[in-house]
Amino acid sequence: MDDTAIDYAAVFQALPGMVALLTPGLVFADANTEFLKAARRTRDQVVGRYLFDVFPDNPNDPGASGMRNLAASLTRVAATGERDAMALQRYDVENPDRPGEWEERYWSPVNAPVFGPEGKVRLLVHRVEEVTELIRARGGPTGGRTRVLEAELYTRARELQELNERLRRAHAREREVALALQEAMLPACRQVGHHRVAVRYRPAVGALNVCGDWYDLVDLVGGNRIGVSVGDVVGHGLAAAGVMGQLRSALSAASRVAMGPGEALNILGRYASVVDGAESATAVTTFIDFDDHTISYSSAGHPPPVLVHPDGRTEFLDQATDPPLDACPDPIPRPQAMTDFAEGATLVLYTDGLVERRGEDIDAGLARLADSLARHREEDPESLADAVLLELLPPGGATDDTALVIVRL
Structure with a gap:
């Protein structure tokens, strides 16, 4: 009709x-x-x-x-x-x-x-x-009180139905915002041109589709170079995502003008000190030079990147580690280190949700990561990323957010 x-x-x-x-x-x-x-x-x-x-x-x-x-x-x-x-x-x-x-x-x-x-x-x-008839005490005072209780229970049940519907609509709207934030604030692999890169992003169980973890991929000025970074903001949900977006954007801009990763993190640390919600945020950034076959790196309280050599040997890049971004009121220059790589090697950056487990020393998680990377090193970056997540994350999902970036060198 x-x-x-x-x-x-x-x-x-x-x-x-x-x-x-x-x-x-x-x-x-x-x-x-x-x-x-x-x-x-x-x-x-x-x-x-x-x-x-x-x-x-x-x-x-x-x-x-x-x-x-x-x-x-x-x-x-x-x-x-x-x-x-x-x-x-x-x-x-x-x-x-x-x-x-x-x-x-x-x-x-x-x-x-x-x-x-x-x-x-x-x-x-x-x-x-x-509901007047329900309330009137046809059968005396007791009957009246019973009918009052019945009417109240009926009303409360309907209120709960209304509340559940409101919560459902609110969650749906918040999830739409979360998805839009994720798409807007996290970069696509196309920003690093022809280089083979895989990225993965997994919110904690029960969180929205955004979290405080982030990654960044950027073409650097001068030569065949790219910058690859990951970071971690304390917390989950939209508030943490907002801080994440600010820090990621700031580091992306700093990487394009800094002389090296240490200077880029130094600039980011100064910025983080005035951003509400950036307390105890961590980050690690690497500058990869494909012409010179070198990786310069610096870490601000973050788990070390892993360099997987073609022969299966794994190397944790932990020679330039500093406190978290906002740790020093008057920041001093952050350290940076450099290492060589052979063609066909793989660089892996990640956040602590991939390796940390409650009640377990983090070294155990790092060992699992190194073993998984070594065994699957010959797979393409996309397949390697899937294999690592499958083996390291709990079947029901992790209680912490996880970001993972894999670059074939």
């Missing part, structure tokens, strides 16, 4: 439950037949009038809070655009046939937004279930 063939005004009036439409200013825009019937009001007595002029609190009850609670819920929906299921409310209603006489009534309301074309809340749907 075509939507144009549906009379939505008739559908609204025929809805089996009590439903009213309010403006964000809490003026009745419409009310369906069931609402008017249960409220014992005519359409002229409701539409176009302010909600609490039609249904004020009982002036004879100093503890009446229905108007205040309902106003807070509707205002919140108008401001946030989120549905709100209210707890069971006592909201007495004046008898229209006997002015001054108030009837004890109980309601279970749900309020929801209706958005206009511009994305702003245009109307509020106020759906109500009257």
Whole structure:
């Protein structure tokens, strides 16, 4: 059936439950037949009038809070655009046939937004279930209390359903932001031209698809050179990702102008000292010269890169290690070292999530990494990266973030 063939005004009036439409200013825009019937009001007595002029609190009850609670819920929906299921409310209603006489009534309301074309809340749907009959003590005081409890349990169950739906929507939105951040802040391998490079990025179990770990690949000025770095920011999620993005971008820029990796990390350390959330962040950077077959490197509190020689020998590049990026209030020049490599060797940079395990010395994790790299050294970088992750990460995922970069030299 075509939507144009549906009379939505008739559908609204025929809805089996009590439903009213309010403006964000809490003026009745419409009310369906069931609402008017249960409220014992005519359409002229409701539409176009302010909600609490039609249904004020009982002036004879100093503890009446229905108007205040309902106003807070509707205002919140108008401001946030989120549905709100209210707890069971006592909201007495004046008898229209006997002015001054108030009837004890109980309601279970749900309020929801209706958005206009511009994305702003245009109307509020106020759906109500009257549960007065459940509350009235037909069978005496005990029966009345039982019915109150039943109604409260019903309301609480519905509130939980609403909360779960809100959490689901919030998580979906946060995940979309996370994926966009990951794509925007972590570089593609194409930035290092024809060199064979593989990168892997694994958030901790239960984290979003972004984390505090990062990597960077950049063509360096002068000769056939590239810079390869990895780093680690404490924490997970969007906050850590934001800090990660700042540090990665700063090191990428510094690497293009620095004389070597030590100077690049020195610049990054000065920058990290003024970035909130960069406390105890670590990084290691390498400058690879393919013409001279050399690797210059420097580490700021980070696990050492691994150079896998063609014959299977593994060498940890740990001769230029310094404290984390923000460790020194007045940074001194960071050390750097250099090593040679033969064509066909492999350089591997990683974060501690790959090698650290709770209750285990990190040397055990480093030994596992060296063994895996040596055994799979002849595989192409993509296959090698997959093999290393398969062998070193727990089957159910690691409790820490992991970044891995493999470069075939």
